[in-house]
Amino acid sequence: MANASLDTLRRTVLGMLVPALVLVIWQVAGSRPGMAGILPTPMLVLEGWHGWIFGSPGMGLNPYLGSWVSNVQYSSMRVAQGFFLAALIGVPLGLLIGWSRLVQQLFDPLIQSLRPIPITAWLPFSIALFGIRDMGAIFLIFLGGFYAIVVNTTQGARDVERNLVRAALMMGASRKQLLYRVVLPAAMPSIFTGLRIGLGISWTAVIVSEMVAVKSGLGYVLWDAYYVGRMDIVLADMVSIGIMGFLSDRLIVFIESKVLVWRMLQSH
Amino acid sequence: MSHISIDKLYKTYPGATPVKALEDINLQVAPGELVALLGPSGCGKSTLLNLIAGFEQPSQGQLLVDAQAVRAPGPDRGVVFQEAALFPWLTVWENVIFGPKVQGMARSEYEDRAHEMIKIVGLSDFKNHLPVQLSGGMRQRVGIARILTLGSRVLLMDEPFGALDAQTRLTMQELLLTVWQKLKPTIIFVTHDIDEAIFLASSIYVMSARPGRIQTKITVPLARPRTVADTASETFASLKLDILNLIRH
Numbered sequence: 001m002a003n004a005s006l007d008t009l010r011r012t013v014l015g016m017l018v019p020a021l022v023l024v025i026w027q028v029a030g031s032r033p034g035m036a037g038i039l040p041t042p043m044l045v046l047e048g049w050h051g052w053i054f055g056s057p058g059m060g061l062n063p064y065l066g067s068w069v070s071n072v073q074y075s076s077m078r079v080a081q082g083f084f085l086a087a088l089i090g091v092p093l094g095l096l097i098g099w100s101r102l103v104q105q106l107f108d109p110l111i112q113s114l115r116p117i118p119i120t121a122w123l124p125f126s127i128a129l130f131g132i133r134d135m136g137a138i139f140l141i142f143l144g145g146f147y148a149i150v151v152n153t154t155q156g157a158r159d160v161e162r163n164l165v166r167a168a169l170m171m172g173a174s175r176k177q178l179l180y181r182v183v184l185p186a187a188m189p190s191i192f193t194g195l196r197i198g199l200g201i202s203w204t205a206v207i208v209s210e211m212v213a214v215k216s217g218l219g220y221v222l223w224d225a226y227y228v229g230r231m232d233i234v235l236a237d238m239v240s241i242g243i244m245g246f247l248s249d250r251l252i253v254f255i256e257s258k259v260l261v262w263r264m265l266q267s268h
Numbered sequence: 269m270s271h272i273s274i275d276k277l278y279k280t281y282p283g284a285t286p287v288k289a290l291e292d293i294n295l296q297v298a299p300g301e302l303v304a305l306l307g308p309s310g311c312g313k314s315t316l317l318n319l320i321a322g323f324e325q326p327s328q329g330q331l332l333v334d335a336q337a338v339r340a341p342g343p344d345r346g347v348v349f350q351e352a353a354l355f356p357w358l359t360v361w362e363n364v365i366f367g368p369k370v371q372g373m374a375r376s377e378y379e380d381r382a383h384e385m386i387k388i389v390g391l392s393d394f395k396n397h398l399p400v401q402l403s404g405g406m407r408q409r410v411g412i413a414r415i416l417t418l419g420s421r422v423l424l425m426d427e428p429f430g431a432l433d434a435q436t437r438l439t440m441q442e443l444l445l446t447v448w449q450k451l452k453p454t455i456i457f458v459t460h461d462i463d464e465a466i467f468l469a470s471s472i473y474v475m476s477a478r479p480g481r482i483q484t485k486i487t488v489p490l491a492r493p494r495t496v497a498d499t500a501s502e503t504f505a506s507l508k509l510d511i512l513n514l515i516r517h
């Protein structure tokens with residue numbers, strides 16, 4: 001017992017060593033004259049962040065006071081909408097592509113030829129199509145999530161064990177029943193892999209599109225704060241994005257652990 | 269009238285060098301008969317089973333079950349797979365009632381039967397377990413309960429006990445004999461294990477490889493019901509020697 005807790009302690013200390021070192025270097029480097037407009041110290045970042053979260057808006061000339069929560073909400077809502085749409089279309093389409101030769105022949109060439117275009121390259125087109133409005137951002141987020149979801153789901157549907165399909169047919173399952181009683185659950189682990197990767201890309205997409213295509217959200221603040229030289233807000237914003245990405249990923253992992261109990265047991 | 273009737277059956281896999289998996293197979297199985305297909309790996313015994321199951325189509329020849337040509341898999345021919353092939357996301361109970369459920373039967377129609385079959389294979393205490401929580405032998409018990417619940421009159425078994433340890437295998441063989449005595453389904457049992465074939469079957473079809481053919485039909489002279497003691501009898505030993513000589517020839 002003592003050994004185990006000692007081991008945990010050792011691991012915690014070792015794990016914090018390098019991050020702590022980075023913080024110290026940051027603090028020292030940030031304190032040097034001439035670094036003020038480039039790298040504010042961790043303390044200054046915390047201070048700016050605190051005001052950004054808890055300050056009362058409308059006081060003085062600081063446009064960021066108290067706007068953190070609403071900006072996090074803007075970005076999260078966009079990610080949620082675009083990502084939900086991507087899952088809603090990507091999962092069924094992926095299943096059908098993996099399952100039906102016809103659907104594969106119809107859709108796979110299009111998806112495979114559009115996929116190499118980075119989502120950032122879609123930005124001007126997206127703005128031209130939707131204007132400086134939410135839809136432009138949501139379209140980009142959708143696209144980013146969609147590829148990962150559809151490709152992984154297709155793979156999962158294609159890799160269903162042949163004998164499971166045979167067993168279901170032997171017991172009298174129709175093709176439709178085969179799809180949602182065998183292919184869907186068997187593809188579930190791959191679907192979740194796709195959802196996790198897709199969600200990560202969705203966060204990238206929301207930041208990029210908010211920098212250009214809309215006037216609110218963490219991405220907008222990030223670029224705006226840079227322009228007015230508020231590097232403390234820039235850094236606090238970056239950390240905020242990281243935290244949101246991490247939390248949303250944890251949410252999917254949590255749902256996965258509930259849905260895929262059989263899979264969790266298998267890997268132990 | 270025979271339950272399964274196979275006449276001049278051929279199966280060739282096309283390709284640059286076509287593979288003759290089965291050649292001129294003739295086989296008649298009576299209702300309630302337990303026959304074994306015995307042979308080395310690659311002799312086409314699993315292919316033959318897949319054709320009867322309807323998973324694959326013959327290249328040539330006739331294959332009748334209940335005087336009907338086999339076109340597709342169906343609940344009248346239950347298959348027990350080598351690795352059980354249970355749905356890992358379903359519990360034992362859900363796996364066993366999968367067939368009746370997808371066929372749209374009412375719960376009252378299959379519930380009693382499913383409970384009974386789970387009891388016969390000795391898994392009453394494990395209905396809510398997932399397959400991953402079961403041993404290999406228990407998974408095969410679920411595989412058997414599932415096709416018994418299905419009400420299949422033909423059971424097609426593809427080396428179902430091949431992956432089990434010797435002791436569990438024997439228990440499963442005894443279980444299969446008990447089930448067979450009780451319900452009298454027609455069983456085609458594929459194996460490469462000579463002892464298993466003799467212990468279980470009334471007739472053994474010995475197959476040879478490349479191309480896969482039926483070499484000989486052997487009638488097992490052991491009386492039923494059979495017990496483990498039979499495996500130590502002189503009849504058993506001499507029959508085993510005969511088959512060994514035949515396979516090596």
